[in-house]
Amino acid sequence: MSGFRLADGGRIDRRTKRTFSFDGKAQWGYAGDSLASALLAQGQMLFGRSFKYHRPRGILGAGVEEPNALVTVDRGPGRMTPNLRAPSVPVHDGLTATSQNRFPSLKTDLIAVNNVFSAFFPAGFYNKTFMWPRAAWEKVYEPIIRRLAGLGDSPTTRDPDHYDATYAHCETLIVGAGPAGIAAALDAAAGGGRVFLIDEQEEIGGGALSDPAQWAWLAEATAKLAAMDNVTVLSRTTAIGHYHQNFVVAAERLTDHLPVGEAHGPREKLWRIRAGEVVLAMGAIERPLVFEGNDVPGVMLASAARTFALRYGVAVGRKIVVMAVHDSGWRDALALQAAGVPITAIVDLRRDIDPALADAARDARIACYPGYAITSVSGSLAVKGATIALAGVGKGQKLDCDAVLMAGGWTPTVHLWSHAKGSLRWDESWGAFLPDKTHENLRCVGACAGAWDFGSGLSVGLLPAPKPLHESKAFVDFQNDVKARDIGLAVQEGFRSIEHIKRYTTNGMATDQGKTSNLNGLQIASDVLSRPVTEIGLTTFRPPYTPQSFGAMLGHHKEALFQPLRKSGIDDWAQAHGAVYENVAQWRRARFFPQGSEDMDAAVARECRMVRSSVGVFDASTLGKIEVVGPDAAEFLNRMYTNPWKSLEPGRCRYGLLLGEHGFIIDDGVSARLAPDRFHLTTTTGGAARVLGMMEDYLQTEWSDLDVWLTSTTEQWAVIAVQGPRARDVIAPLVEGIDLSPEAFPHMAVREGTICGVETRLFRVSFTGELGFEVNVPAEHGRKVWEAIWAEGEKHGAAAYGTETMHVLRAEKGFIIVGQDTDGTVTPDDAGLGWAVGKKKPDFVGKRSLARPDIVAPGRKQLVGLLTDDAQDVLEEGAQIVADPNQPVPMTMIGHVTSSYYSTTLGRSIAMALVAGGRDRMGETLYIPMPGKTISAKVLAPMFYDAEGSRLNG
Amino acid sequence: MLLIHCPYCEEARPEVEFVYGGEAHIARPLDPSTYSDGEWEEFLYIRSNPRGRHHERWRHTHGCGRFFNAVRDTVTDVFETTYKAGEARK
Missing domain, CATH: 3.10.20.440 (2Fe-2S iron-sulphur cluster binding domain, sarcosine oxidase, alpha subunit, N-terminal domain)
Structure with a gap:
């Protein structure tokens, strides 16, 4: 007390x-x-x-x-x-x-x-001690360490607050509203431009708040700024980062200073400010001194004691000793003594003290110990005394005190300067890094520019002490508990760069990012290595300047607004019919439609049975769609896709395979030629934007001579897949103007007409292996047409089916899903799609790569089918495959399972896999080691149902 | 966040409207089949990766949709200039 x-x-x-x-x-x-x-x-x-x-x-x-x-x-x-x-x-x-x-x-x-x-517990202790056995790390060491070491607990419940966000633009943004910042703001405001002055504290003033002599000026300046229309002053606002081209992000705290009952509106507001010029007036932070016992409660910065006394009217002790290596400590001591805070002694490592300061201290009845250093502090929960010695090594002398103030010099706050990639130069007289060069329209003023008179002083690392370094308990980084001797140990163990020393000792890596420890750590490393500070390097400051809430970062982008949820026009019908959803890219898609107490397996089994035996209806509206129009449309597609397109007649469809220039599959889809100069392309649901971007790239930058226009039509068309032996019977009563007979409208054809009186592009295509149609109608009519089809379908016992059934049905036919059965390293031949590559075409995107040595080499992973020996075993997708289950661990993995389902149609499980040299392994048994057992499976072609395709032509 | 001048819109717009498109002035050969494996590898994968001036492509995706070229300093991220696709290297 x-x-x-x-x-x-x-x-x-x-x-x-x-x-x-x-x-x-x-x-x-x-x-x-x-x-x-x-x-x-x-x-x-x-x-x-x-x-x-x-x-x-x-x-x-x-x-x-x-x-x-x-x-x-x-x-x-x-x-x-x-x-x-x-x-x-x-x-x-x-x-x-x-x-x-x-x-x-x-x-x-x-x-x-x-x-x-x-x-x-020395530096690197955790790395050295808890290495082995590995399993113990997760189960034993880490939970204990987390319990022992740590900061506060994370909140466990949802944050009920909301957070605001805004953009602002101005000619001049000043960060820091101390005397230098306020002066810069007044100066800039006089020019008439828009000025923002932001400061992290409760009120503006910075260092002037701790200097009563400046209060009259501060009040006047504050009033003047408030009266100017072109000036915005934001207090309680922390500039957390400077980003490219003077883009400063700042968080304003709006309600945390208020009692809970009075806190209305958003908790914080994130400002994104683009400024013509940024002026950094962020001041400087006083440096602690590194000596034995410098972390005992009651040891603090001299400047802090001054602020507590002059701004808050609080004395931090009754018998206070100041340990200084800098003039500012003497000035603070004198100011404190004058304010009624009892300073009993000033200890200074320097022998030669500015006579004016020494005289003033004597006049104030403060004992002075020039040339001395504190060698230890007694007390555990509070300071009880300090021992000083001449040059740190002379005979110890005890001083009675209850607080110790440290004045170790000043470190300019150059954080935002560094965010902006501004360079720093070492200034010997400051013993600190000062701003040097920048390519931004950015400048520092006041203390953070080195333009402030704190007096002069020494730049020291560890204060001289009787104990050798390795026995010292002098702290450098208080928050991460890094001692001077940890830095010594790091150097002894061979670390040289400050970036490595920092990571090994964790100096400067706590939530304060080393605001008080970086320079001391650097100085000590420099001393131990006997190399100048400038050769040790400097760690990099990164945003945020102080810890920042996730809430402000997110702003309104949370919960439903976190990212857009795309829904088809038929989505609400699915919801009303009990659909269970899954998200595909940003789309919400019906995964299955359980009836009664059905689980997914039961629902999918029923949906599959209905499609194979009668008919199913599926919302395929999420398919990516691109309208390709122009005299050169066919030529363009011919160059983009592996397949030949010029020969495709209007009214016909073709499965298109799209490669990257590297020769690997990146997308696929069935597309239709509606007219000589018009194609209706489809892409995968997730690939739509990427494919359109790629096509635009080629069209604009490689083949700008082609006369082609690309338009995204994904959201213009609702797509209703009607699949199954009764598919034609379902749509026949609804369609007008299209002859649906197999002769007039064969598989892989497209016709335009009307359905339910609405224009339609009717595709006869199948992703199930059954007779099938995909009904494209303008999106706004999707729900109406779906309901009409559903009403007809019900007469045939139709099932609405979801993406899970779609997956099972296509896997039974061996149809790939790009991104599931391919992974960006799969060529058409690897996927068994060599037939889709136009052999006579002189060129297409990716063609040259298909002749690269590694692509034609034997042993590539190829897509095959797998049937488990136990028909009820359903393999796990992603499971690794080996040829010999008895080989020693680690085994040679020859592939992995890409798709695996239980097939109701076949009464057993089916799977597809990418396996090295897969097509040469037909009939072989391969093994899939799983926890607890190894599953054996036979290799076959990836085609499990109706291999001759007769069902398509019903 | 960068401000990028779109040479088609003739306006500086925030980076979120754009996507980066890799190194510029790497033309796809008119007939890739004439390229040796080594030349094709060079075209596909080898990039200059300079420290300093870098010629690169950007697309104003959430704007006019056009691809254009830029010279950006990879150390400072400062854009020296942007220019339309098809114009000579600057």
């Missing part, structure tokens, strides 16, 4: 109390307090337990750089946010916050035993 509320000062409203709870205990603060300042004022020093060792941790910083004091804020079911930084959480009435990573409580953490055994 050492922090306390100062009698006056700060920007808090002392007339308005706020009550809240922390770890279940009632607490209070003032309006304007952060969770950190309110608790510090109550004497709370302990805020969290560290990630790996569960060491007690207090507050380090006063802003988003805070690595230790992570809290979970609970705003009701589904509204629990972990890993918030206590200094950035404003208090409001009813705020419910809890500390993290402790069990059972913050003061008594049983897992802190890790700390006692910390010698066994």
Whole structure:
């Protein structure tokens, strides 16, 4: 209990109390307090337990750089946010916050035993220790490690909030509303252009909020900005990333600062701002110092203590020692002392101190120890004292204190500069990387540009200490529990690049992305390697600047709006008739139509029986469709597809096979020639957009001399497949103007006429092996025509069938599904479709590749049929196939099962597979090892039913 | 997000309206059957992959639908220029 509320000062409203709870205990603060300042004022020093060792941790910083004091804020079911930084959480009435990573409580953490055994948890420990046996990782080590190490818990219930999103455009965007940012905004606004000024804090002002001398100016500037029509000021808004061409994404927090009952509207709003010029005024973050005990609660940044005192009216201790290597520590100490915060001593590693600072400190009755360093801090849950020594190695001297402030110099906040690929240069006087060159219209101002007077100082890694490095418990990365000696160990084990050292030690890889640890880690690596910092390299900052909610990223794109769900015009009929759906690409398709208590197998068996014995009706509207029109349409298709098209007569259909230039199958479909210059193409459901894009590519860029027009007509036509021996009887009463007799309308023909009075393109085609028609009608008439066909079908006992039955029926015939029986490495010959390749054609897309050495080499995987020896065994699709089940593991896999179903028609299972040299293995027995048993199957041609095709011609 | 100038629409539009189309100025041979296996491999798979100026194809898919060419710096992602399909390499 050492922090306390100062009698006056700060920007808090002392007339308005706020009550809240922390770890279940009632607490209070003032309006304007952060969770950190309110608790510090109550004497709370302990805020969290560290990630790996569960060491007690207090507050380090006063802003988003805070690595230790992570809290979970609970705003009701589904509204629990972990890993918030206590200094950035404003208090409001009813705020419910809890500390993290402790069990059972913050003061008594049983897992802190890790700390006692910390010698066994060095860098790379997990990688080295938990390697073997492999199975134990998943079952034993990982669950334990996850329990022991970690941050807050993820919410487990659905987030009920909604999130807004918007685009904005402006001439000038300024990120960071400290004095430099505000000055830049006023300057830009005077030019008349649109100006955005955004800042992550509760109010604008940045560093000026901690400097009462600037408050009058700040109030004036804030009012001036508010009065300008061309200026938009957004506070509580974090610029999370800079993307190409000055596209900045920022998240505005709209309601989290309000009591739950007063929070209406969206929780956050994601701004996507395109700016002519971006000005980064993101300031600088003070660097901690690395010494033994620098993580004891009560050790914090000097600048943080200054902010707590001057902005929030809170003293962080009653006897405070400052450990500085930089002038700014002295200035902060003097400002704190003047504000009534008791500073007892300033320790500085430098022997030569600016006389003006030294004199001022003496005048303020502060003891000064130039040339000294803190060598240890006593206390466990709070600072109880510090030991100092001349140059870190002299005789130890104890200082009585309850808080230690660190002033290690400043690191400019160049994160967004780096997102934009701006280069950095090492500045010796700052001991930090400063912005150098960029190709964007982007500049830095103020402290993040190095243009700020913090005074001067040393750039040090580990403070000099009596203990050797490998015994030191000085921390570099507080959030990931990385010690100076871990970096030493990484170097000793051969790591040289900072990118490798970072990943091995996890320095800078926690949720704070190393805002306070990167430079210290770099400096220590540089010292250990005896090479300049500039040769060690620098890790790359990536968005987001601070952790960001998924909600804001998604905006409105969730649930039904996550992605479009495409439905055919017949979809609602299917829904009314109890269809079970599956999603195919973005389409919702009826998978099967269960009756009564039928499961899928029973429904599919019945649907298959009806199609084979009478008739079935199927909604095929999702097929991709392209209208190809123009004098050169036939020539164009002839070049695109493997098949010959020029000879196809109007009124006829052809199965088309489309290859990539690499010779592998990428799509197929039946297409019809309606007139010499007009084709109705169909593609696979999922391939429609891709095929159209590919055709446009060739048409526009390779064969722009061809006079052809391509139009996507997928959604213009409803397609109703009527399949089965009674198919003609079903549609006959409805069709006008088309002679349906087998002689006048043979298989693979197309006719135009009307059905139910609606224009139709009637295809006589079959994906089932039965007599079949596909009725194309304009989409808006699809439902009406479907119902008429259904009414006729019912007279014949018709079944509506779904995609599952469609799959079984086509597999019985050995028809492939592109993407299921092919995988992007399958040629027409591999798939047994060599007949579809026009041998006399001089060229088509992919033809040259079919003569490549690897394509004509023997032993390629070929599509074959498989019949399991046990007719009731249904193979698993994707299962691997071997020739000899008795060979040692790992076995030589010669192929895999691509399609497998139970065929009611045949009373047994059937399968297709891609098998090396498959067509030379006819009659062979192959083996499919599965958990618990090995299934044997015989190879045959992939054709299980009506091989002569007589049923097609009914 | 990149802003890309479509030479057909004559307007800079956001990247989401476009799809990338690979390296530009790789013409499909008029008669691929005259290509040796090595030449065909070169055509199919071998790309220049430069550090710096890169000639590449884009398609304004969610706009005019046209393919065009661009010169983009692969280090900075800055577009130097865009030009219509069929125009000489820039």
